[in-house]
Amino acid sequence: MTKLLLSASLLAAAVLAQQSPNALHPAMKKIAAEVSEDRITSTLRKLESFGTRDTNGVIETPGHGVKAAREWIAAQFKSYSPRLEVRFDPHAVKKSARIVKDTDVVNVVAVLKGKTQPDVEVLVGAHYDSMNMIFKSGTPRVFDADATASASVAPGVSDNGSGTALVLELARVMSQYEFDKTIVFVAFAGEEQGLLGAGGYAETAEKSKEKLEAVINVDVIGNDVTGNGIQAGGRVNVYSGDPMDSSSRSLARYMREVAERYQPDLRINTVFRQDRFGRGGDHTPFLTHGFAAVRVTTPTEQLEFQHNEKDTFDRVSVPYIASVTRSVGVSLGSLAMAPKPPSVSPLGRGDGRYDAVMKWKNEDLEPDLAGYSVVMRSTTAPFWEREIYVGKTEQFTLKNVSIDEVVLGVRAIDTEGFASLVTAWTLPVRRNFTGAPGAPAATPAP
Structure with missing residues:
Protein backbone atom coordinates (compact mmCIF):
# COMPACT_ATOMS: atom_id res chain seq x y z
CA MET A 1 0.00 0.00 0.00
CA THR A 2 1.29 3.43 -0.96
CA LYS A 3 0.35 6.52 1.02
CA LEU A 4 -0.04 9.88 -0.68
CA LEU A 5 2.57 11.72 1.39
CA LEU A 6 5.12 14.42 0.60
CA SER A 7 8.01 15.83 2.57
CA ALA A 8 7.57 19.18 4.30
CA SER A 9 9.66 20.98 1.70
CA LEU A 10 7.65 19.48 -1.13
CA LEU A 11 4.39 20.42 0.56
CA ALA A 12 5.16 24.11 0.38
CA ALA A 13 6.36 23.76 -3.18
CA ALA A 14 3.21 21.91 -4.14
CA VAL A 15 0.98 24.70 -2.89
CA LEU A 16 2.86 27.23 -4.96
CA ALA A 17 3.01 24.87 -7.90
CA GLN A 18 -0.75 24.45 -7.80
CA GLN A 19 -1.01 27.92 -9.30
CA SER A 20 0.90 26.60 -12.34
CA PRO A 21 -0.73 24.43 -15.01
CA ASN A 22 2.34 22.19 -14.89
CA ALA A 23 2.00 21.05 -11.26
CA LEU A 24 2.16 17.23 -11.09
CA HIS A 25 1.74 15.10 -7.99
CA PRO A 26 4.09 12.08 -7.79
CA ALA A 27 1.34 9.67 -6.69
CA MET A 28 -0.96 10.67 -9.56
CA LYS A 29 1.90 10.13 -12.00
CA LYS A 30 2.40 6.65 -10.55
CA ILE A 31 -1.30 5.82 -10.88
CA ALA A 32 -1.21 6.79 -14.55
CA ALA A 33 1.99 4.82 -15.14
CA GLU A 34 0.59 1.66 -13.54
CA VAL A 35 -2.35 1.33 -15.95
CA SER A 36 -1.67 -1.85 -17.92
CA GLU A 37 -2.70 -2.45 -21.52
CA ASP A 38 -2.18 -6.18 -20.97
CA ARG A 39 -4.64 -6.19 -18.06
CA ILE A 40 -7.19 -4.23 -20.10
CA THR A 41 -6.79 -6.69 -22.97
CA SER A 42 -7.32 -9.64 -20.63
CA THR A 43 -10.45 -8.04 -19.16
CA LEU A 44 -11.96 -7.29 -22.56
CA ARG A 45 -11.36 -10.81 -23.83
CA LYS A 46 -12.89 -12.28 -20.68
CA LEU A 47 -15.98 -10.09 -20.92
CA GLU A 48 -16.37 -11.09 -24.56
CA SER A 49 -16.10 -14.76 -23.60
CA PHE A 50 -19.39 -14.63 -21.66
CA GLY A 51 -21.17 -14.57 -25.03
CA THR A 52 -23.92 -12.26 -23.86
CA ARG A 53 -24.34 -10.07 -20.81
CA ASP A 54 -27.97 -9.20 -21.51
CA THR A 55 -29.60 -8.10 -18.25
CA ASN A 56 -32.64 -10.32 -18.78
CA GLY A 57 -30.47 -13.36 -18.09
CA VAL A 58 -32.48 -15.65 -20.36
CA ILE A 59 -29.32 -17.54 -21.33
CA GLU A 60 -27.40 -18.70 -18.26
CA THR A 61 -24.95 -21.58 -18.48
CA PRO A 62 -21.61 -22.06 -16.72
CA GLY A 63 -19.28 -19.29 -17.90
CA HIS A 64 -21.97 -17.74 -20.08
CA GLY A 65 -24.42 -14.91 -19.46
CA VAL A 66 -24.86 -11.89 -17.23
CA LYS A 67 -24.81 -13.78 -13.91
CA ALA A 68 -21.47 -15.39 -14.71
CA ALA A 69 -20.15 -11.98 -15.79
CA ARG A 70 -21.13 -10.19 -12.58
CA GLU A 71 -19.73 -12.99 -10.41
CA TRP A 72 -16.43 -12.73 -12.28
CA ILE A 73 -16.38 -8.93 -11.90
CA ALA A 74 -16.97 -9.27 -8.15
CA ALA A 75 -14.18 -11.85 -7.91
CA GLN A 76 -11.84 -9.49 -9.74
CA PHE A 77 -12.61 -6.65 -7.33
CA LYS A 78 -11.96 -8.95 -4.37
CA SER A 79 -8.64 -10.11 -5.81
CA TYR A 80 -7.21 -6.60 -6.04
CA SER A 81 -7.09 -5.70 -2.36
CA PRO A 82 -8.68 -6.73 0.96
CA ARG A 83 -9.36 -3.02 1.48
CA LEU A 84 -12.01 -3.09 -1.25
CA GLU A 85 -15.45 -3.74 0.23
CA VAL A 86 -17.25 -5.68 -2.52
CA ARG A 87 -21.00 -6.28 -2.71
CA PHE A 88 -23.85 -6.92 -5.09
CA ASP A 89 -26.44 -4.15 -5.34
CA PRO A 90 -29.75 -5.64 -6.61
CA HIS A 91 -32.80 -3.65 -7.69
CA ALA A 92 -36.13 -5.29 -8.50
CA VAL A 93 -37.68 -4.29 -11.83
CA LYS A 94 -40.99 -5.20 -13.41
CA LYS A 95 -41.62 -6.59 -16.86
CA SER A 96 -41.55 -3.76 -19.40
CA ALA A 97 -40.75 -2.97 -23.02
CA ARG A 98 -37.16 -4.26 -22.71
CA ILE A 99 -37.50 -6.47 -19.62
CA VAL A 100 -39.13 -9.79 -20.53
CA LYS A 101 -40.07 -10.78 -16.96
CA ASP A 102 -39.90 -9.44 -13.42
CA THR A 103 -36.27 -9.67 -12.37
CA ASP A 104 -33.43 -8.11 -10.42
CA VAL A 105 -30.83 -5.91 -12.07
CA VAL A 106 -27.63 -6.36 -10.10
CA ASN A 107 -24.84 -3.80 -9.87
CA VAL A 108 -21.40 -4.83 -8.64
CA VAL A 109 -19.92 -2.33 -6.17
CA ALA A 110 -16.41 -2.03 -4.72
CA VAL A 111 -15.76 0.62 -2.06
CA LEU A 112 -12.31 1.96 -1.15
CA LYS A 113 -12.83 3.78 2.15
CA GLY A 114 -11.26 7.21 2.58
CA LYS A 115 -8.97 8.02 5.49
CA THR A 116 -9.93 11.55 6.54
CA GLN A 117 -13.24 12.19 4.72
CA PRO A 118 -14.75 8.68 4.51
CA ASP A 119 -18.31 10.03 4.34
CA VAL A 120 -17.56 11.95 1.12
CA GLU A 121 -17.60 9.77 -2.00
CA VAL A 122 -16.42 10.04 -5.59
CA LEU A 123 -17.70 7.39 -7.98
CA VAL A 124 -16.54 5.96 -11.27
CA GLY A 125 -18.91 3.61 -13.04
CA ALA A 126 -19.65 1.81 -16.29
CA HIS A 127 -22.40 -0.56 -17.34
CA TYR A 128 -21.29 -4.15 -17.84
CA ASP A 129 -24.43 -5.42 -19.58
CA SER A 130 -24.62 -5.87 -23.35
CA MET A 131 -27.37 -6.30 -25.92
CA ASN A 132 -27.83 -7.69 -29.42
CA MET A 133 -30.81 -5.67 -30.57
CA ILE A 134 -33.19 -7.71 -32.75
CA PHE A 135 -36.22 -6.29 -34.51
CA LYS A 136 -39.47 -7.99 -35.37
CA SER A 137 -39.58 -9.69 -38.74
CA GLY A 138 -41.22 -7.62 -41.42
CA THR A 139 -41.46 -4.55 -39.18
CA PRO A 140 -38.11 -2.72 -39.33
CA ARG A 141 -37.14 -0.79 -36.19
CA VAL A 142 -39.83 -2.46 -34.06
CA PHE A 143 -37.94 -3.89 -31.10
CA ASP A 144 -38.38 -7.60 -30.34
CA ALA A 145 -37.69 -7.91 -26.62
CA ASP A 146 -37.94 -11.69 -26.42
CA ALA A 147 -35.65 -12.32 -29.38
CA THR A 148 -33.15 -9.77 -28.10
CA ALA A 149 -33.08 -11.30 -24.62
CA SER A 150 -32.62 -14.77 -26.11
CA ALA A 151 -29.73 -13.85 -28.43
CA SER A 152 -26.75 -15.98 -27.42
CA VAL A 153 -24.16 -13.60 -28.88
CA ALA A 154 -23.95 -10.02 -27.63
CA PRO A 155 -20.20 -9.44 -27.07
CA GLY A 156 -20.47 -5.72 -26.21
CA VAL A 157 -16.73 -5.16 -26.17
CA SER A 158 -16.80 -1.44 -26.90
CA ASP A 159 -20.33 -0.96 -25.51
CA ASN A 160 -19.50 -1.31 -22.74
CA GLY A 161 -16.78 -3.80 -22.02
CA SER A 162 -14.39 -0.90 -22.60
CA GLY A 163 -15.84 1.18 -19.76
CA THR A 164 -16.02 -1.86 -17.50
CA ALA A 165 -12.36 -2.58 -18.19
CA LEU A 166 -11.52 0.99 -17.18
CA VAL A 167 -13.39 0.66 -13.87
CA LEU A 168 -11.73 -2.67 -13.07
CA GLU A 169 -8.27 -1.42 -13.98
CA LEU A 170 -8.62 1.70 -11.85
CA ALA A 171 -9.87 -0.41 -8.94
CA ARG A 172 -6.80 -2.62 -9.30
CA VAL A 173 -4.35 0.27 -9.42
CA MET A 174 -5.97 2.69 -6.98
CA SER A 175 -6.73 0.11 -4.29
CA GLN A 176 -2.99 0.08 -3.58
CA TYR A 177 -3.18 3.71 -2.41
CA GLU A 178 -4.90 5.61 0.37
CA PHE A 179 -7.13 8.59 -0.35
CA ASP A 180 -8.84 11.18 1.82
CA LYS A 181 -12.30 10.54 0.36
CA THR A 182 -14.01 7.25 -0.36
CA ILE A 183 -13.79 6.01 -3.95
CA VAL A 184 -16.65 3.86 -5.24
CA PHE A 185 -16.15 1.63 -8.28
CA VAL A 186 -19.41 0.39 -9.84
CA ALA A 187 -20.27 -1.96 -12.68
CA PHE A 188 -23.88 -1.05 -13.45
CA ALA A 189 -26.48 -3.44 -14.86
CA GLY A 190 -29.54 -2.77 -16.98
CA GLU A 191 -28.25 0.26 -18.86
CA GLU A 192 -29.46 -1.11 -22.19
CA GLN A 193 -32.95 -1.61 -20.76
CA GLY A 194 -33.30 1.98 -19.56
CA LEU A 195 -30.53 2.95 -17.12
CA LEU A 196 -32.08 0.64 -14.53
CA GLY A 197 -29.11 -0.24 -12.33
CA ALA A 198 -27.79 3.31 -12.22
CA GLY A 199 -31.30 4.60 -11.61
CA GLY A 200 -31.73 2.34 -8.59
CA TYR A 201 -28.32 3.28 -7.21
CA ALA A 202 -28.88 7.03 -7.66
CA GLU A 203 -32.33 6.91 -6.07
CA THR A 204 -30.97 5.04 -3.06
CA ALA A 205 -28.06 7.49 -2.77
CA GLU A 206 -30.42 10.46 -2.66
CA LYS A 207 -32.79 8.86 -0.16
CA SER A 208 -29.92 7.93 2.15
CA LYS A 209 -28.44 11.43 1.78
CA GLU A 210 -25.07 10.13 0.64
CA LYS A 211 -22.38 12.77 0.20
CA LEU A 212 -21.69 11.77 -3.38
CA GLU A 213 -19.48 14.60 -4.62
CA ALA A 214 -18.90 13.43 -8.18
CA VAL A 215 -19.94 10.68 -10.59
CA ILE A 216 -17.85 9.82 -13.65
CA ASN A 217 -19.74 7.51 -16.00
CA VAL A 218 -17.61 5.84 -18.67
CA ASP A 219 -19.51 4.41 -21.61
CA VAL A 220 -18.09 3.41 -25.02
CA ILE A 221 -14.38 4.28 -25.07
CA GLY A 222 -13.28 1.40 -27.27
CA ASN A 223 -12.97 3.03 -30.67
CA ASP A 224 -10.49 5.64 -31.88
CA VAL A 225 -11.84 5.73 -35.44
CA THR A 226 -15.41 5.92 -36.74
CA GLY A 227 -16.98 3.63 -39.28
CA ASN A 228 -16.41 6.28 -41.96
CA GLY A 229 -12.71 6.63 -41.13
CA ILE A 230 -12.61 9.75 -38.93
CA GLN A 231 -9.85 9.54 -36.30
CA ALA A 232 -10.32 10.46 -32.64
CA GLY A 233 -7.28 12.72 -32.99
CA GLY A 234 -6.09 12.35 -29.42
CA ARG A 235 -9.29 13.44 -27.70
CA VAL A 236 -12.10 12.04 -25.59
CA ASN A 237 -15.50 13.62 -25.02
CA VAL A 238 -16.75 14.59 -21.56
CA TYR A 239 -20.46 15.52 -21.51
CA SER A 240 -21.96 17.63 -18.74
CA GLY A 241 -25.45 18.92 -18.08
CA ASP A 242 -26.65 22.52 -17.99
CA PRO A 243 -26.68 25.20 -16.71
CA MET A 244 -23.31 26.75 -17.50
CA ASP A 245 -22.09 26.66 -13.91
CA SER A 246 -23.80 23.51 -12.69
CA SER A 247 -21.84 21.16 -10.46
CA SER A 248 -21.61 18.77 -13.41
CA ARG A 249 -20.10 21.47 -15.61
CA SER A 250 -17.63 22.22 -12.80
CA LEU A 251 -16.67 18.53 -12.76
CA ALA A 252 -16.11 18.53 -16.52
CA ARG A 253 -13.86 21.59 -16.30
CA TYR A 254 -11.98 19.96 -13.43
CA MET A 255 -11.32 16.84 -15.49
CA ARG A 256 -10.10 18.90 -18.42
CA GLU A 257 -7.70 20.85 -16.24
CA VAL A 258 -6.32 17.89 -14.28
CA ALA A 259 -6.22 15.19 -16.96
CA GLU A 260 -4.52 17.34 -19.59
CA ARG A 261 -1.91 18.38 -17.05
CA TYR A 262 -0.84 14.76 -16.57
CA GLN A 263 -1.52 13.48 -20.07
CA PRO A 264 -1.33 16.36 -22.56
CA ASP A 265 -1.48 14.03 -25.56
CA LEU A 266 -5.14 13.20 -24.82
CA ARG A 267 -7.33 16.28 -25.06
CA ILE A 268 -10.46 16.43 -22.92
CA ASN A 269 -13.13 17.68 -25.30
CA THR A 270 -15.73 19.13 -22.94
CA VAL A 271 -19.12 18.96 -24.65
CA PHE A 272 -21.56 21.29 -22.94
CA ARG A 273 -24.55 19.02 -23.40
CA GLN A 274 -25.95 16.34 -21.09
CA ASP A 275 -25.18 13.56 -23.57
CA ARG A 276 -24.89 12.76 -27.24
CA PHE A 277 -27.75 14.08 -29.34
CA GLY A 278 -31.00 12.32 -28.44
CA ARG A 279 -29.26 9.69 -26.30
CA GLY A 280 -28.61 8.94 -22.63
CA GLY A 281 -26.37 7.09 -20.22
CA ASP A 282 -25.94 6.02 -16.61
CA HIS A 283 -24.92 9.50 -15.46
CA THR A 284 -28.43 10.74 -16.28
CA PRO A 285 -30.18 9.31 -13.17
CA PHE A 286 -27.51 10.87 -10.97
CA LEU A 287 -28.18 14.26 -12.57
CA THR A 288 -31.90 13.75 -12.00
CA HIS A 289 -31.27 13.03 -8.33
CA GLY A 290 -29.12 16.13 -7.88
CA PHE A 291 -25.57 14.79 -8.09
CA ALA A 292 -22.69 16.15 -10.17
CA ALA A 293 -22.23 13.65 -13.00
CA VAL A 294 -20.53 13.51 -16.39
CA ARG A 295 -20.23 11.02 -19.23
CA VAL A 296 -16.87 10.04 -20.73
CA THR A 297 -17.08 8.59 -24.23
CA THR A 298 -15.14 8.37 -27.46
CA PRO A 299 -15.89 11.01 -30.12
CA THR A 300 -15.51 8.24 -32.71
CA GLU A 301 -18.20 5.66 -32.04
CA GLN A 302 -18.64 2.87 -34.56
CA LEU A 303 -22.42 3.08 -34.62
CA GLU A 304 -22.93 0.27 -37.12
CA PHE A 305 -21.28 -2.20 -34.73
CA GLN A 306 -23.23 -1.25 -31.58
CA HIS A 307 -25.92 -3.50 -30.11
CA ASN A 308 -25.14 -6.41 -32.39
CA GLU A 309 -22.85 -9.43 -32.70
CA LYS A 310 -20.12 -7.36 -34.40
CA ASP A 311 -19.05 -5.39 -31.30
CA THR A 312 -15.97 -7.58 -30.84
CA PHE A 313 -12.44 -7.27 -29.49
CA ASP A 314 -10.84 -6.95 -32.92
CA ARG A 315 -12.63 -3.61 -33.47
CA VAL A 316 -11.35 -1.78 -30.37
CA SER A 317 -8.13 0.09 -29.62
CA VAL A 318 -6.57 -1.02 -26.33
CA PRO A 319 -4.00 1.84 -26.35
CA TYR A 320 -6.85 4.34 -26.63
CA ILE A 321 -8.78 2.69 -23.78
CA ALA A 322 -5.63 2.76 -21.64
CA SER A 323 -5.09 6.43 -22.41
CA VAL A 324 -8.63 7.31 -21.34
CA THR A 325 -8.17 5.16 -18.22
CA ARG A 326 -5.12 7.21 -17.21
CA SER A 327 -6.99 10.49 -17.67
CA VAL A 328 -9.97 9.34 -15.65
CA GLY A 329 -7.66 7.88 -13.00
CA VAL A 330 -5.73 11.07 -12.31
CA SER A 331 -8.96 13.09 -12.29
CA LEU A 332 -10.62 10.68 -9.86
CA GLY A 333 -7.54 10.40 -7.67
CA SER A 334 -6.98 14.16 -7.49
CA LEU A 335 -10.59 14.76 -6.55
CA ALA A 336 -10.42 12.02 -3.90
CA MET A 337 -7.49 13.86 -2.28
CA ALA A 338 -8.92 17.37 -2.61
CA PRO A 339 -10.61 19.46 0.10
CA LYS A 340 -14.35 19.97 0.09
CA PRO A 341 -15.52 22.76 -2.22
CA PRO A 342 -16.54 25.90 -0.31
CA TRP A 425 -21.79 32.16 -7.80
CA THR A 426 -24.70 32.27 -10.22
CA LEU A 427 -27.96 34.18 -10.18
CA PRO A 428 -31.13 32.13 -9.65
CA VAL A 429 -33.37 31.73 -12.69
CA ARG A 430 -36.00 34.46 -12.86
CA ARG A 431 -39.46 33.94 -14.27
CA ASN A 432 -40.22 35.60 -17.57
CA PHE A 433 -42.69 38.49 -17.56
CA THR A 434 -46.05 36.76 -17.97
CA GLY A 435 -47.30 39.44 -20.33
CA ALA A 436 -44.55 38.86 -22.88
CA PRO A 437 -46.07 37.19 -25.95
CA GLY A 438 -44.49 33.83 -26.66
CA ALA A 439 -42.31 33.88 -23.55
CA PRO A 440 -41.17 30.36 -22.65
CA ALA A 441 -42.08 28.94 -19.27
CA ALA A 442 -39.33 29.43 -16.74
CA THR A 443 -37.79 26.41 -15.06
CA PRO A 444 -36.19 26.35 -11.62
CA ALA A 445 -32.44 26.20 -11.38
CA PRO A 446 -31.21 22.67 -10.59
Missing part, protein backbone atom coordinates in the same frame (compact mmCIF):
# COMPACT_ATOMS: atom_id res chain seq x y z
CA SER A 343 -20.02 27.40 -0.37
CA VAL A 344 -20.29 30.93 -1.72
CA SER A 345 -22.37 33.90 -0.60
CA PRO A 346 -24.03 36.42 -2.93
CA LEU A 347 -21.58 38.75 -4.65
CA GLY A 348 -21.16 42.32 -3.44
CA ARG A 349 -19.93 45.56 -5.01
CA GLY A 350 -17.95 46.86 -2.04
CA ASP A 351 -18.24 50.20 -0.28
CA GLY A 352 -17.34 52.12 -3.41
CA ARG A 353 -19.86 50.14 -5.52
CA TYR A 354 -17.34 49.48 -8.30
CA ASP A 355 -15.53 46.37 -7.05
CA ALA A 356 -16.35 42.66 -6.96
CA VAL A 357 -16.50 41.23 -3.43
CA MET A 358 -16.56 37.46 -2.93
CA LYS A 359 -17.33 35.71 0.35
CA TRP A 360 -17.37 31.99 1.08
CA LYS A 361 -17.45 29.44 3.87
CA ASN A 362 -16.02 25.96 4.34
CA GLU A 363 -17.55 24.06 7.24
CA ASP A 364 -15.41 21.52 9.11
CA LEU A 365 -12.10 22.72 7.71
CA GLU A 366 -9.61 20.01 6.82
CA PRO A 367 -6.37 20.24 8.82
CA ASP A 368 -4.30 20.25 5.61
CA LEU A 369 -6.16 23.16 4.01
CA ALA A 370 -3.65 25.64 2.57
CA GLY A 371 -6.06 28.26 1.30
CA TYR A 372 -8.33 29.26 -1.56
CA SER A 373 -8.15 30.43 -5.15
CA VAL A 374 -10.60 32.87 -6.68
CA VAL A 375 -11.29 32.22 -10.36
CA MET A 376 -12.87 34.50 -12.93
CA ARG A 377 -14.01 34.46 -16.54
CA SER A 378 -16.21 36.49 -18.85
CA THR A 379 -19.84 35.39 -19.10
CA THR A 380 -19.29 33.98 -22.59
CA ALA A 381 -16.03 32.14 -21.89
CA PRO A 382 -16.32 28.36 -21.39
CA PHE A 383 -13.32 28.05 -19.05
CA TRP A 384 -11.77 30.02 -16.21
CA GLU A 385 -9.51 32.75 -17.54
CA ARG A 386 -7.87 34.05 -14.36
CA GLU A 387 -6.94 32.52 -11.00
CA ILE A 388 -5.72 34.32 -7.87
CA TYR A 389 -4.43 32.43 -4.85
CA VAL A 390 -5.74 34.34 -1.80
CA GLY A 391 -4.66 32.20 1.18
CA LYS A 392 -6.90 31.18 4.07
CA THR A 393 -9.16 34.22 3.99
CA GLU A 394 -12.89 33.75 3.35
CA GLN A 395 -13.36 37.06 1.56
CA PHE A 396 -11.63 38.72 -1.36
CA THR A 397 -12.14 41.96 -3.27
CA LEU A 398 -11.26 42.35 -6.93
CA LYS A 399 -10.76 46.07 -7.41
CA ASN A 400 -12.48 47.79 -10.32
CA VAL A 401 -14.14 44.55 -11.51
CA SER A 402 -17.82 44.75 -12.42
CA ILE A 403 -19.83 41.77 -11.18
CA ASP A 404 -22.22 42.45 -14.08
CA GLU A 405 -19.69 41.30 -16.67
CA VAL A 406 -17.93 38.27 -15.15
CA VAL A 407 -18.51 34.91 -13.51
CA LEU A 408 -16.63 34.37 -10.25
CA GLY A 409 -15.89 31.21 -8.31
CA VAL A 410 -13.69 29.85 -5.56
CA ARG A 411 -11.98 26.58 -4.79
CA ALA A 412 -10.07 25.15 -1.84
CA ILE A 413 -6.46 23.95 -2.10
CA ASP A 414 -4.65 21.69 0.35
CA THR A 415 -0.99 21.55 1.36
CA GLU A 416 -0.23 18.92 -1.28
CA GLY A 417 -1.60 21.10 -4.06
CA PHE A 418 -4.87 19.22 -4.61
CA ALA A 419 -7.71 21.56 -5.55
CA SER A 420 -11.43 21.11 -4.98
CA LEU A 421 -14.14 21.58 -7.56
CA VAL A 422 -14.91 25.24 -8.21
CA THR A 423 -18.04 26.68 -6.63
CA ALA A 424 -19.29 29.52 -8.81
